Amino acid sequence: MNPRQSASSSVPEPAATSLDGGDGDGGNDASGRADRATPRLSPARRVCAVAAAGCVAVLVPLLGTGLVVDESYEIRLPGDGATALLRAVLLATLCVQVGELAGVRLARRVRGASAALPRGWSKRAAWVGAAAAVGQLLLVAGSGSPLAGLSGPALVDAYATRPGLLALLEANAFLLAALCAASRRPGWAGVPLAAVVFGEALRAHPEADTPLVGVALTLVHLTSTALWAGGLLYVLRTRWC
Numbered sequence: 001m002n003p004r005q006s007a008s009s010s011v012p013e014p015a016a017t018s019l020d021g022g023d024g025d026g027g028n029d030a031s032g033r034a035d036r037a038t039p040r041l042s043p044a045r046r047v048c049a050v051a052a053a054g055c056v057a058v059l060v061p062l063l064g065t066g067l068v069v070d071e072s073y074e075i076r077l078p079g080d081g082a083t084a085l086l087r088a089v090l091l092a093t094l095c096v097q098v099g100e101l102a103g104v105r106l107a108r109r110v111r112g113a114s115a116a117l118p119r120g121w122s123k124r125a126a127w128v129g130a131a132a133a134v135g136q137l138l139l140v141a142g143s144g145s146p147l148a149g150l151s152g153p154a155l156v157d158a159y160a161t162r163p164g165l166l167a168l169l170e171a172n173a174f175l176l177a178a179l180c181a182a183s184r185r186p187g188w189a190g191v192p193l194a195a196v197v198f199g200e201a202l203r204a205h206p207e208a209d210t211p212l213v214g215v216a217l218t219l220v221h222l223t224s225t226a227l228w229a230g231g232l233l234y235v236l237r238t239r240w241c
Contacts, residue, residue, distance in 0.1 A: 057088070058085065080144075082135075082144070082146070083139055083144075086132045086133075086135045086136050086139070087132075087136070089128065089129070089132040090129050090132040090133060090136070090170065090196075090200075091200070091222075091226075093125040093128045093129035093132065093174070094129060094193065094196055094197070094200075094226050095225070095226045095233070096121050096122070096125040096230055096233065097121075097122045097125050097126060097129075097177060097181075097189060097193055097230070098190075098193060098223075098226040098227055098230045098231075099226065099227065099229065099230020099231040099232070099233055099234045100120060100121060100122050100230065100234050101122070101186075101187060101189065101190055101193075102227055102230070102231050102234075103117075103230075103231055103234035103235065103238070104117065104186075104187075105187070107238075116238065117238060118234075118237040118238055118240075120181065120186070122177070122178075122181040122186065122189060123178050123181040123182050126174045126175070126177040126178035126181055126189070127174070127178050129170075129174040129177075129196070130171050130174035130175050130178065133167050133168075133170040133171035133174060134167070134171050136163070136167040136170075137149070137155075137158060137164055137167035137168055137171065138150065140158045140161060140163045140164045140167060141154040141155045141157065141158035142154055162202075162203075163203065166199045166200075166202055166203050169195065169199045170195075170196050170199045170200070172192075173192035173193070173195040173196045173199070174192070174196065176189075176191075176192040177189040177192040177196075180192065197219060197222050197223055197226070198215075198219065200218070200222055201214075201215045201216075201218035201219045202215060204218050205218060
């Protein structure tokens with residue numbers, strides 16, 4: 001036998017490696033260890049996290065207005081905390097609906113993306129927004145007390161005020177948006193939602209000096225904010241669904 005052949009035959013062959021870069025089951029073990037190392041919240045911790053976030057979202061509008069007014073020595077209006085909370089809920093529901101409309105419209109341009117979209121929240125968000133607008137109307141009618149605003153004469157007097165008319169406009173717009181979301185043409189909900197944005201712009205600038213400039217700036221600001229915040233929420237929901 002040739003000495004070179006005997007020497008080459010005595011050299012051990014290298015072990016077979018898998019396609020994922022590991023030898024044998026080592027790659028699977030590594031991926032399994034990586035999965036086990038990924039931190040995941042337990043259901044109890046998730047509930048606690050959601051509850052804590054909800055408490056913060058409620059307490060900041062309720063108590064934050066009073067703290068700001070006390071620090072600036074301004075006159076505190078009755079029901080300012082409840083008004084801030086209801087407006088926060090109204091704007092949050094507006095963001096949900098605007099973001100969903102934009103997300104669905106963009107997803108239609110991608111082939112096969114419509115099948116992976118999450119369940120719509122627009123209809124429920126519209127009902128919540130309508131309830132928040134009605135709550136604001138009752139606060140205006142009752143001078144900060146929603147129970148006092150339930151009386152008939154108080155509501156009639158509220159309709160004659162600018163905040164009362166805007167609250168009524170937004171409540172009807174949200175109801176119309178809910179009907180559009182439940183119909184075969186949910187995209188039509190953009191029209192009443194635009195009315196809500198316009199109403200909030202008018203509410204934010206009641207001054208007599210240059211109101212058109214302030215309303216125009218608020219329209220741009222609120223529309224872009226609703227698209228960004230609502231679109232981000234819809235992207236996260238699409239990724240998690």
